[in-house]
Amino acid sequence: MFAKWKFTYDAESNSYICPEKHRLTYRTTDRKGYRQYASDPEHCKTCPMLAQCTHSGNHRKVLTRHVWEDCKDWVRNNRLSRDGKHLYRKRKETIERSFADAKELHGFRYCRLRGLANVKEQALMTSAVQNMKKIAIHLDRLEKRG
Structure with missing residues (x-):
C-alpha cells in the first residue's frame, strides 16, 4: 500500500x-x-x-x-535539524534531571491533593523550591569566588 x-x-x-x-x-x-x-x-x-x-x-x-x-511538521523539522539534535541531547542533563529531582526530593511522584487547581499549586510550589535552590547554589559560588 x-x-x-x-x-x-x-x-x-x-x-x-x-x-x-x-x-x-x-x-x-x-x-x-x-x-x-x-x-x-x-x-x-x-x-x-x-x-x-x-x-x-x-x-x-x-x-x-x-x-x-x-x-x-514544523516541530518535527526543528527537532531533526542539526541544532535540534544537539539541544535534544542536552535534555537529559537539564530538563529530565529537574523532573527526577522533583520526584525524588520534593514529593512530585504523587499529587497530595485532588483537583486541577491543587495539582497546579503543587507543581508551582515545587518549581519555586527548585528555583530557590538554584539561586542559593549560584549565590554560594559567587560568595566563595569573591
Whole structure:
C-alpha cells in the first residue's frame, strides 16, 4: 500500500495529489481533528497502481491529515535539524534531571491533593523550591569566588 508520504499535499487547494497525478479532495473533518481526503473512484477504477494504493471495494483511497499538521511538521523539522539534535541531547542533563529531582526530593511522584487547581499549586510550589535552590547554589559560588 502506498504510504501517506508518497502523496503530495497542496496547501493552496487543500488537497493531496497521488503518485499518478490525481487529486484527493477534502471531504470532512472528524471529531478528533483529522481532515479526510478521498480520491475519485472513477479515476481509481482504471488506475494501473490501484492494487498498490488501496484494497477498498469502492476503489477509493482515503488519507487523513490533522488540523495541526503544519505545526507538527514544523516541530518535527526543528527537532531533526542539526541544532535540534544537539539541544535534544542536552535534555537529559537539564530538563529530565529537574523532573527526577522533583520526584525524588520534593514529593512530585504523587499529587497530595485532588483537583486541577491543587495539582497546579503543587507543581508551582515545587518549581519555586527548585528555583530557590538554584539561586542559593549560584549565590554560594559567587560568595566563595569573591
